[in-house]
Amino acid sequence: MADGVLTQRYPAGWKSTLATDSSVTTQGVWVDDRFRFADAPHRYTVDDQASLKWNFSGTSLVIRLAGQNTSSYPGTGLPSHGKLSVYVDGELSNTVYPAREGREFIAATNLASGTHELLLVHTTTPDSKGVRVESFLTADQPLGIFSFAVTAELQEYLNDVRFIVSKEGRIVRSSVGRNWLTGNCSISLPAGQAFDIRIEALGWDSQLITTPIINQNTPSNSPPVYLRRSPNTTQYRFRSPRLNDQSIRQPGEDFTARFLGFDAKINEVRIRRQNGGVIFSRVLSYIEDTEKAFYYDRQIVITLPDDTPPGVYDLEIDIVGGRRTSTCRSPSSVVIVKEYPKHPRFITFGHLDTSGQYQAEYVQRIATMANIIGVDMVLASNSVNAAYLSGALSNLQMPYLINFGNHQVYGHHRWYGPDLGGVNFGSNLFVLNYGLPWHEPIEPVVAKLEKHRHAKTKVINAFEHNAPDALLDEFRIALIHDAHGPGDKLMKMGNTPTQRVGKSNSISFRLVELFGGKVINATYNKHPTAPIPFARDEQPPLRVQMLSSTKATIINEYKQPFPKAKITFLAPQGKYVPTQGIIKSFSLSDNGRYAEVVVEIDLEASSTSSITLTPQ
Template sequence: MNKEWVSALDTARVLQSGTWWESLFRYAETACLETEDNGAALTFEFTGTGVALGLGQHAVSAYGTPSLGKLIVTVDDGSPRVLYPGNEAREVVLARGLTQGNHRVRAEHLQNRGEMGCRISGFRVLAEHSGELSFVLNGEENGFLVDARAVVRQGGQIVRNTLVRNWLSGSCRLTGLPAGKGYSLELIAYGWESQKIEEIAIQKGKETRLPPLYLHRHPETMPQGVRFPVLGHPTIRQPGESFRVRLEAYDHTIGQVKLSRRVGPATISRTVAFEEDPSAKFYYDREGTVSLPQDIPPGLYDLSIRVSGSRGDFTRQSPRSVYVVRDYPKDPVFMTFGHLDTQGQYQAEYERRLAEIANLIAPDMVLISNAVNPAYISGSHLVLEMPYAITFGNHQFYGHEKWYGDQVGIIDYGSDLCILNFRHPWHVDLSQANALLSSRAKAKIKIINAFEHNAPVETFLDKHKVKLIHDAHGPGEKVMTIGATPTTRVGKSNSSSFRVVRFKDGHVTSATYRGDAVAPVPFNREGPPPLEVAYDPGNNGIHDRVTATVTNILEDAFPDCRVTFVLPAGAYAVDGGRLETMVTSDDERYTVLTVRVDVPAEGTIHATAQKVDG
């Protein structure tokens, strides 16, 4: 925050009466003072000609009740003004055009028709030559849209970068913007397509109100017309193998079936063979088998199917649902985390950074437990380069099946490894889960990604010889062995960390940090990523000699990390790493390299890809 902003927690500048407590609700970006005390008040004295009030974000329905009280605001000896936090934007102008000098504002919380509560984040002293920008923001799947990041620029320079939107009303306002022309506003909400508005003028002492704004869902975050495979229940195959597909096609003609993925500016795709199974047809649904060509490169692909007929031409798609691997893992590696409280944009930004760390560590799969808002989570993991399984739990946004499919399902990773994804608590009927695991009795490694860990031991975990259960809710030791198999329980210790779970010879050999009994790998939400990569001069397909520098500030080493290069088309040699794949893009303009490197504890490594002459 700049010098014009004063936090409500600044006890030297903001005086409290009544009962207030500090609130950083579920890892919110900005701390607030919260009250439910009728008559509690905050008083702020300032020097200037105007002042604005900052309100905290409301609790979303997954966590409780929003702020439903009212505020009586007075500036100096002026007439009281009534504000309803349930309707207002997060920033509210209280006064402008005051005489230059010292002033006093008082905000008193009162009951509103029996409802209580408000959160105040602070006060902004408004410069005389400033104005406001306001708008109403809504979007597709509006019940899942909580907030967005607003980035205001002028002349290419960032003027404000903050979260906006009252999810109850859609109201947004940015106060204290310097008067001038040539502003732009970019709105970012992971899972939705970003929107940018240009040529905005801010007038001195006035509010510029934009027409209502609407964000469309990002097309790669939800299946459209495909029953399976889907995000959360992907299919994993080697080149030359096949898998089943079910889609909505009615009586239309099923045309081209394609698998495609993008790596920066490079597109890599293959048209695949589809053979329909007429016996599986029912009403709108059709089903068949897709066969993978031998030359399809490894990677995570979007599935698209062209359908045409009397009702028009359509593309049925299932993004990020097909993972092609060169070999099935003998000693699999998983990255796990959970209970991150990803309800809106700020929390989703942290989860995006976790996905970027996962891309470097390069596990075979990511396991996520006890998630909240599927709309933002699906956007966070648009960058993830491997499949993930996800469960929702005690703070879920209901309706996540639209993104991630059935509550119970199983992912086959070859014949020797399977992952049961089980989103229910364990007191429910287990017949479906039993059937899925029983049908894979010969699999050497069976894993459960769960909401909670208290599965029946003898009649379930031991019966199916489950080697690992991952969860993020419930008591008990967070890393422990259960039953006779034994099953290793790997749970969530806190919401600012992750784990890397490694198998050897069919058993978990590592799931903690620094060899500790239970500690996860720390990742402070406010700090830099503990493992990250930088490219010099850039990784955008322009340069034919690029160096990747991987920096690890952790006390654990990370063997066999993956670094991806996007380069002009050609043949390349690698120094400082092991070349894994070299693939030419569809348009033959780019070459995509994946390189394996061993990253030491608290160390840095360099890997360089350079074009080979001739």
């Protein structure tokens, strides 16, 4: 959900009460927990016979369990392996084992009207213990459970998913669910009806399924659902360029590509991107460097046409030759800009604990605001699960660099390559990306910077900030961004001096502006240190409402202006003049029917602006 927040939504008349609510009484040791910015808090116990008691009104009752804590964070508690006994009005109504259940189950239905008592009792066994209870759902209507399993390509990275339940096109429920230990899912729904469920996980293609008529007394089941990785996150037979090693070029310039072409014939080389399903592409000329070939590897030098529209493109190479026939593909690997920045601007953030779907949706909303602010590049530090992040950041309209630190889900290299890398942004800006602690051998970092000594402005996107002052001074590093470690988050380092810009918290981001090779701003609304605030469940304070293909309202609730903001329209082909701002770029779609028009506008603080594209 890129433009809004759809954390939890329930049918009309349902009520959700958190297990952490003061109306819920406890016996034994229970810990109030909220796993790394999960979508809701919960209560957790490992004590034998620990219990929760709650009085409620309603004829149906559903227990919602919290998500199983993932293996990436062993310090925050083990998964739930105990037994949970459910008593309603003193009678045992259900016994469940959270390790094998989905997130929801029926505790009671067809109760008499009035007040009832719920008692949950946790029982340990010699080999297992633990239960996490998130909330209780009550309703005055018959309810049933819909159960199914969700598995996926690269299953080891899929923790949870979002279920968006609709009836005749109207959303009636939305929640995050899935037991990552088993893949089992369960969601409570009104009985006697069928629903459509859209299953979403950023980085994977969504699936739409239709439930059978929901039964009241027995679970309604569905065949397993399999999610394939989204093509915009899947690299195939490419070495470079790639994510974290993007080629940033102007029209008419060259770049080098290395791919696994075997001995097949190269049929076509192209760059391709989409906006709302509309395709923008260019077929590219190339020269193969046969001396650089080895076994599977081939290398070509590609020339961009002079009329290449700006944007972030996938690079595709069609090869033909028996079983090798395929399309080699590197998503979001080529970035075309009209001009290189003289005074670059960055959006920076880090340590956002993106382990699953809810956290990834938050990152996606930051990416959407970055597109509006219209910065030159995004820098992300100390990240977690690359499978979700590659999906959350796939909508960025500018290049980005990302590194992974002490909470990483191992395997991020398959998306983002080595822990040491970097990109040239023209001849005067080089951004080094370094995801290791600075106590690691420094020689590879020195060698990488030495190759780019000529760049007038050099920036480091680091996991931690404590690079040797001698290194920072030797290469005159203007900015080091990080998201892990002590000390002042804004401070000068070394004699250059280098400006440290660190992550202050996990509910914010920064706009970092450079002028003349020096950082001139990295705080919110001229505050000495504060980042730009953005709560996890907050609607983006900076957002665009598209009223039609040629009319938009831009809302800026922040108390600071955003000059040179970018608003992108996808309009019918034609010539236009905006009622505000200037047209920064105009791109015609491949089929000639649509025009992508990017308007640059200065957004005032706490303002609402409107832009209409007027046909000429």
